[in-house]
Amino acid sequence: MFVSITLLCLLGGSQSFSNHFYSSKRSSLSLRVSPAMPPTDSSVLTPKELDSMKATMPKTKEDIQREISRDRYLYPKHVEVIRDFEDKVDSAVDDVLLETGANMWQPQDYLPDMEREDWVEQLKEFRGKAGTVADDTLVVLIGDMVTEEALPTYQTLLNTFEGCDDPEGDTQNAWARWSRGWTSEENRHGDLLNKYLYLGGRCNMRKVEETIQHLITSGFNPGAAQDPYRGFVYTSFQERATKVSHGNVAKLARSNGDDNLARICAMIAGDEARHERAYQSFCDEVIARDPDGFIEVFSDMMKAQIVMPAALMTDGADLSLYDNFSAVAQKLGVYTAVDYAEILQYLVDRWDLEHMTGISAVSEEKRDFLCNLPRRYMKLATRSMNKAVKDNSYETKAFSWINGRRA
Numbered sequence: 504m505f506v507s508i509t510l511l512c513l514l515g516g517s518q519s520f521s522n523h524f525y526s527s528k529r530s531s532l533s534l535r536v537s538p539a540m541p542p543t544d545s546s547v548l549t550p551k552e553l554d555s556m557k558a559t560m561p562k563t564k565e566d567i568q569r570e571i572s573r574d575r576y577l578y579p580k581h582v583e584v585i586r587d588f589e590d591k592v593d594s595a596v597d598d599v600l601l602e603t604g605a606n607m608w609q610p611q612d613y614l615p616d617m618e619r620e621d622w623v624e625q626l627k628e629f630r631g632k633a634g635t636v637a638d639d640t641l642v643v644l645i646g647d648m649v650t651e652e653a654l655p656t657y658q659t660l661l662n663t664f665e666g667c668d669d670p671e672g673d674t675q676n677a678w679a680r681w682s683r684g685w686t687s688e689e690n691r692h693g694d695l696l697n698k699y700l701y702l703g704g705r706c707n708m709r710k711v712e713e714t715i716q717h718l719i720t721s722g723f724n725p726g727a728a729q730d731p732y733r734g735f736v737y738t739s740f741q742e743r744a745t746k747v748s749h750g751n752v753a754k755l756a757r758s759n760g761d762d763n764l765a766r767i768c769a770m771i772a773g774d775e776a777r778h779e780r781a782y783q784s785f786c787d788e789v790i791a792r793d794p795d796g797f798i799e800v801f802s803d804m805m806k807a808q809i810v811m812p813a814a815l816m817t818d819g820a821d822l823s824l825y826d827n828f829s830a831v832a833q834k835l836g837v838y839t840a841v842d843y844a845e846i847l848q849y850l851v852d853r854w855d856l857e858h859m860t861g862i863s864a865v866s867e868e869k870r871d872f873l874c875n876l877p878r879r880y881m882k883l884a885t886r887s888m889n890k891a892v893k894d895n896s897y898e899t900k901a902f903s904w905i906n907g908r909r910a
């Protein structure tokens with residue numbers, strides 16, 4: 504983190520330096536204006552230069568769209584491939600995503616209705632059930648809710664994947680519609696969990712809100728590097744991981760005694776399940792068109808571990824908050840190293856890497872690496888989990904989210 508901040512300062516510094524340089528040298532330099540990077544300060548340009556710059560700037564909506572659609576991609580082949588199956592994405596928007604609005608579940612369906620006369624009774628019953636949830640389950644639920652609430656970060660990232668972005672904000676192509684539709688479904692997850700926690704009265708909402716703000720401010724880098732293939736591998740993995748996590752919290756909530764929370768988490772897990780199927784099917788399409796490219800990206804990503812979206816989580820005081828939250832999730836079996844290995848195995852099987860044909864010798868080697876990886880992870884995960892149980896080494900930590908109680 505320190506390195507990034509230093510780098511940013513250096514970059515900022517050098518930019519101001521160059522602006523100053525151009526301003527002070529205006530009279531003696533013949534400044535060439537590039538339409539790609541128009542200077543914003545007209546005081547550094549002569550009127551003639553300003554006119555010529557204006558002439559090169561797009562004016563109409565059609566001009567703007569032409570500018571946007573110009574291929575200036577880091578991964579032109581990947582963009583070409585994903586454009587080739589836009590019709591499948593169009594179908595996914597209609598068939599995989601739920602209908603928007605009245606026909607779709609909304610957070611309010613799972614919460615006390617504050618408009619009704621008996622809202623006090625409803626709320627009392629709701630809080631009574633929330634009171635049965637154990638602190639460690641609560642901590643995992645809060646961590647999951649904070650992760651969901653950082654949705655602005657994920658939509659931003661989705662828009663960095665070349666070719667499946669939404670360049671204008673209301674673009675009507677299949678990828679842009681998918682991006683907005685997916686976001687609108689995800690938006691309900693953070694909303695519902697946030698309201699559940701607020702009404703349940705079991706946690707320090709102020710501390711939870713501080714954590715959300717910190718996380719959105721810190722951001723998150725999944726290592727996709729604007730590559731749509733990487734983006735789809737990441738989302739294929741991550742949607743399944745969140746499905747597992749919400750599904751397991753649902754089971755805990757039911758056994759604790761809160762069937763409201765159980766229903767809430769199961770409903771959210773259902774959304775994640777639809778999303779994982781969609782992203783995995785996008786990968787099917789990539790594999791059918793560019794198996795070598797897919798294997799290269801998948802193996803490259805798996806050399807490092809898949810980073811969880813809330814890795815930079817903090818409440819402002821506990822810089823190890825994410826590790827502490829993850830440790831509770833691991834202890835409860837909500838999301839563990841074994842789940843990680845199982846998800847990887849699922850994806851290797853789902854995309855049938857073992858029987859993939861027509862790939863280069865280099866890809867075959869990478870494919871073999873991928874096919875062996877889940878077994879290796881599973882061995883390590885089982886060994887370390889058995890050791891933790893045997894040593895009884897879990898140490899509880901204090902969480903500001905629950906007013907310093909330990910979990």
Ligand SMILES: [Fe+2]
Nearest residue numbers: 651689692745
């Ligand atoms: Fe979600």
Ligand SMILES: [Fe+2]
Nearest residue numbers: 742745775778
């Ligand atoms: Fe999701």
